[in-house]
Amino acid sequence: MARLRPAASLVEGLLRRSMGRRLDLAPQTRAPRRRMNPFYATLKTSVFSTMSALAAEHGAINLGQGFPDGAGPEDVRARAAEAVLHGNNQYPPSPGLPELRQAVAAHYGRFQGLELDWKTQVIVTSGATEALAAATLALISPGDEAVILEPAYDSYGPQVLRAGGVPRFIRLEPPNWTITREALEAVTTPRTRIVMFNNPLNPAARVYTTQEMAVLADWCVRHGVVAVCDEVWEHIVFDGRRPVSMMSLPGMAGSTVKIGSAGKIFSLTGWKVGFICAAPELAAVIQKAHQFLTFATAPNLQAAVAYGLDKDDAYFEQMRSGFARSRDRLTAGLKSEGFAVLPSEGTYFLNVDLAASGLNLDDETFCLRAVKEAGVAAIPVSAFYAEDPVRTVVRLCFAKNDDTLDAAVERLGKARKLA
Ligand SMILES: Cc1ncc(COP(=O)(O)O)c(C=O)c1O
Numbered sequence: 001m002a003r004l005r006p007a008a009s010l011v012e013g014l015l016r017r018s019m020g021r022r023l024d025l026a027p028q029t030r031a032p033r034r035r036m037n038p039f040y041a042t043l044k045t046s047v048f049s050t051m052s053a054l055a056a057e058h059g060a061i062n063l064g065q066g067f068p069d070g071a072g073p074e075d076v077r078a079r080a081a082e083a084v085l086h087g088n089n090q091y092p093p094s095p096g097l098p099e100l101r102q103a104v105a106a107h108y109g110r111f112q113g114l115e116l117d118w119k120t121q122v123i124v125t126s127g128a129t130e131a132l133a134a135a136t137l138a139l140i141s142p143g144d145e146a147v148i149l150e151p152a153y154d155s156y157g158p159q160v161l162r163a164g165g166v167p168r169f170i171r172l173e174p175p176n177w178t179i180t181r182e183a184l185e186a187v188t189t190p191r192t193r194i195v196m197f198n199n200p201l202n203p204a205a206r207v208y209t210t211q212e213m214a215v216l217a218d219w220c221v222r223h224g225v226v227a228v229c230d231e232v233w234e235h236i237v238f239d240g241r242r243p244v245s246m247m248s249l250p251g252m253a254g255s256t257v258k259i260g261s262a263g264k265i266f267s268l269t270g271w272k273v274g275f276i277c278a279a280p281e282l283a284a285v286i287q288k289a290h291q292f293l294t295f296a297t298a299p300n301l302q303a304a305v306a307y308g309l310d311k312d313d314a315y316f317e318q319m320r321s322g323f324a325r326s327r328d329r330l331t332a333g334l335k336s337e338g339f340a341v342l343p344s345e346g347t348y349f350l351n352v353d354l355a356a357s358g359l360n361l362d363d364e365t366f367c368l369r370a371v372k373e374a375g376v377a378a379i380p381v382s383a384f385y386a387e388d389p390v391r392t393v394v395r396l397c398f399a400k401n402d403d404t405l406d407a408a409v410e411r412l413g414k415a416r417k418l419a
Helices: 009-021 038-042 047-057 074-086 098-112 127-139 156-162 181-187 210-223 280-291 299-309 313-336 363-374 402-418
Strands: 003-007 122-125 145-150 166-171 192-198 226-230 256-261 274-278 340-342 349-353 393-397
Touching: 038 156, 047 363, 074 299, 098 122, 098 256, 098 274, 098 299, 122 127, 122 280, 127 156, 127 192, 127 226, 127 256, 127 274, 127 280, 145 156, 145 181, 156 166, 166 181, 181 210, 192 210, 210 226, 274 280, 313 340, 313 349, 313 402, 363 393, 363 402
Parallel strands: 145 166, 145 192, 192 226, 226 256
Antiparallel strands: 003 166, 122 274, 256 274, 340 349, 349 393
């Protein structure tokens, strides 16, 4: 069940406190303190960077940050290399290469039944992260409210705050991480402008049901809210599931900003090629935000992604089944070591429920011990909450080769005994 929370008091408090700190004048004898933006000056380094650094320091297996072991499809990489050597390496058009925008529109027509006009409804960005920033900046005016379903990808809160918005959090809880109509209504005010909706949900590894999506769509339509839909994991769904976009739900074509990521679709996370699909009036304003964030994205990578999006269905099926096999291997191994594993319906991740595993310690403590004493990096799910976090769940990335997963299981078994 979702539990309700009031306003984003913690994040707002953090912002206020950090603004206040500007007034502490340094003693006259010291060099004058450089004035930096207090929001960024006090923002914590992301948990992914922190855990990856600890993994490197302790020579640990890194099941923390979500990137696959594999090199990515060779034909797509060959296209990129070819485009670097023989293609255009000068500024591409700001909204993206026409060939990629056409490919995005065709791809979502093929897989999600969407009808998109590539000229007015598709923008290419430097990863989904930039797409989220551009959408947030374009849709929020100071004082507007943004509903964030937590656990949430860690850029949402800071991006909303920097756009001048006020986050309103809804707390989702394990094991079901369910959205309810009551939770949505309870955070709604006349200033509610957007909801950040991540489906499949990282880190919970949930794929929302069509009933939950219908509840959210109905709420958006009734309150005139735009759904900023982070669908970067759309192709990584298991057990016969198929990617469904919020944009395809009744009434949502004009109220959805759909965000995708080639990094996830092709297991090439370093490429940072993302896409925004939205109704023309939304896309036109988001494009203005995009032009002064990055302006454009490497044309050679865009050309390769355009080629990749046209790959046959077998590529997508094989990718899914490969990740599902790794998920099952890690799940079985962890269960044999006595861990309670929550269902993983999509993404590169699965979660261990520490409390249900009989472990009486919080997720951060477990992760620190696991990386320092057992040699496995994982992510504490509490890091995905701005306040009142769930502290009993740990996220592990299974997009690794079998040997790595097996070694990690053995080490996590040791961490369990240390706890
Ligand atoms: C939910 C979610 N949104 C956005 C991103 C960032 O995507 P990109 O690498 O394309 O910026 C990630 C990456 O893990 C993610 O999990």
